[in-house]
Amino acid sequence: MEFVIADTFTDSLARLTPVEQKSVKSTAFDLQMNPASPGLNFHRLDKPRDKNFLSIRINDDIRLILHRTPASLLLCYVDHHDKAYRWAEQRKLETHPKTGAAQFVEIRERIEEVVVPKYVEPEPAPPAPAQQKPLLFASIGDDELLSYGVPPDWLAVVKDANEDSLLDIVDHLPREASEALLELATGGKPKPASAAQPGADPFEHPDAMRRFRVMTDVDALRQALDYPWDKWTVFLHPVQRQLIEREYTGPARVSGSAGTGKTIVALHRAVFLARKWRESRVLLATFSETLANALHDRMRRLVSSEPRLAERLEVGSLIAVGIRLYTQQFGAPKLLTAQRLAKIVAEVAGTAPSTKFSVSFLASEWWEIIDAWQLSSWESYRDVRRLGRKTRLPEKVRQTLWAIFEEINKRVSASGWISNAGLFTRLADRFGSGSRSPFDYVVIDESQDITAAQLRFLAAIGAGRSESLFFAGDLGQRIFQTPFSWKSVGVDIRGRSRTLTVNYRTSHQIRQHADHLLGPEVADVDGVTEIRKGTISVFNGPAPELREFSDEEAEEKAVSEWIKARIADGVEPHEIGVIVRSEHEVGRAKHAVELTGRAYRVLDDHMTLTTGSICICTMHLAKGLEFRSVAVMACDDQIVPLQQRIEEITDEADLEEVYATERHLLYVAVTRARDQLIVTAGGPASEFMDDLRQ
Secondary structure, eight states, rough: OOOEEEHHHHHHHSSSSSSHHHHHHHHHHHHHHOOOOTTTTTEEOOOSSSTTTEEEEEESSSEEEEESSSEEEEEEEEEHHHHHHHHHHTTTEEEEETOOEEEEEHHHHHHHHHHEEEEEEOOOOOOOOOSOOEEEEEESSSHHHTTTTOOOOOOHHHHHHTHHHHHHHHHSSSSSHHHHHHHHHHOOOOOOOOOOOOOOOGGGTTTGGGTEOOOOHOOOOOHHHHGGGGGGSSSOOOOOHHHHHHSSSSEEEEOOOOSSSSSHHHHHHHHHHHHHHHOOOEEEEESSSHHHHHHHHHHHHHHEEEEEEETEEEEEEEEHHHHHOOOOOOOEEEOOOOHHHHHHHHHHHSSSSSOOOOHHHHHHHHIIIITTTTTOSHHHHHOOOOOOOOOOOHHHHHHHHHHHHHHHHHHHHTTTTTOOHHHHHHHHHHHTTOOOOOEEEEEEEGGGGGGGHHHHHHHHTTTOOTTEEEEEOGGGGGOOOOOOGGGTTOOOTOOOOOEEEEEEESOHEEEHHHHHTTOOOOETTTTOEEEEEEEEOOOOOOOOOEOOOOHHHHHHHHHHHHHHHHHHTTOGGGGGGEEEGGGGGGGHHHHHHHHHOOOEOOOOOOOOOOTTSSEEEETTTTTTEEEEEEEOHHHTTTTTTHHHHHHHHOSGGGGGHHHHHHHHHHHHHTTTTEEEEEEEEESSSSSSSHHHHO
């Protein structure tokens, strides 16, 4: 007999108290060890549509819903008595007649009672046909709808759907059916589900594997139950699974808008490679310590029952990995800081012929061009493409500046300092010249913010192995690095780039508003295009609140009241994030949270989130985080986009790049929200607020 758990069970388990969860887990382990144990209190339901549903009494109030057949025992749902029974009475477990996938199907009669009155209001006379909105799927045949996983009982309801009723209907359908209908409604052409072979296990169908998981042993069950809130490390979309398990002929990249599961793909890809190649060492890395800590926690959950596998998987930030390898190869590095460089630049500029450029410009030009590309000759500086720089420099001016930069290079080198770019360049030279690579396979998350030197280092590590490099990222969330050609540093992903289009994290309403900040597609310097249109969310929520106040005090008070309302709704403090453009606006966020009387933490580069505390952070540090509820504050005119950046522009051609990165920042901030979002301004609002309102 197969022992199976459903994602509806892990979701409902997470909503119970810790004491209740412990009792449920104990019962689940007892069931797995001995499904016929006389100590388990099985009960038949009074009004089940599916006769195979049973309940188990956990305590006086909590009931566990099971589905039992001679072939399988499925943990379906757990809740307080009445809610648990109501859940079972409204569903049945079926094998879809077309696809062969196991799926929970809601009883249609119940939905008709709820949905129809919502959009058929009593009027003296029915509306004229010309006033009715067109039906979305009336022209699609039953066979095609079935091929998308629509349950037979729901065909008539689906064919009656219009744009007003669609979102209500898809909430009650199996996930593969709702995704296909949403894609059809937005002009796409979904791929029909693969039909199962006769006699195939309905739980092994790719669509079924997104919601059901067969537990092979006690360790697998313990892993699934220990972290029920992070279900996407267990239940994968078929497209995600294909990208994870695919064989690539060279470097590959998976992209997608915020919330489409790129990080989950990266995690599983790293584990897949470690399992596939038993003697290999695999690196999973990202650009910051904060994100690396989050990745490490998720990886620990994913491979907790396989300690030998975990030994071959390293998780960390790229800079931490680089420092460790550099220390092994060359000794501990003397890392060049911004303060140290500023001092050197000021000294050199003070003795150089007078120029119109400030010390601040010279320092940024050195970091972003000279150092980033490790330029060591006049010819290399003369010919380099200065993508993303705000000032155009003719050759004669560059020649004058090169004399300054050449002297800066000499002083940095003579003092023994090394920059991050220099560190990775030296590592690239070492491993590219034949030294044994420290990793056989590398998976990079948030790859849109990788630097040229880091990518050159990865290219050296992955040379000669077709599947050695795998990247996950979103060009629409590039907020740290200026664009550059990956191909120019030895990483060519053309033909091996795929885009995810199903959003699991952010509600339809939040995603729809956030998408207005970006265009329908984004291309990198090499011409690889990410198509953003067609992305769909799998759940609904309240519309975002966009509010403008007369002053900062009024804004802070309103945000505090909003936070109090979320906590009253059952949102835990650590599930709330307050995000601002920069450190200059953190004080406004702190004042708003202090008015609630709740504890908070201001996130920095090395901090992890804390249970019981509301998180306050800047838009840059919010990257990679997610919260149930998010307040994006201080979206004032001259703050978003930041007026200082605009004033620094000396060439109008660079204005587009500045506006793009500022849009990316706001996009990152608003897409950290899963269920509720409020965006506020404490004065005249940012022009981007109008885009969000569309």
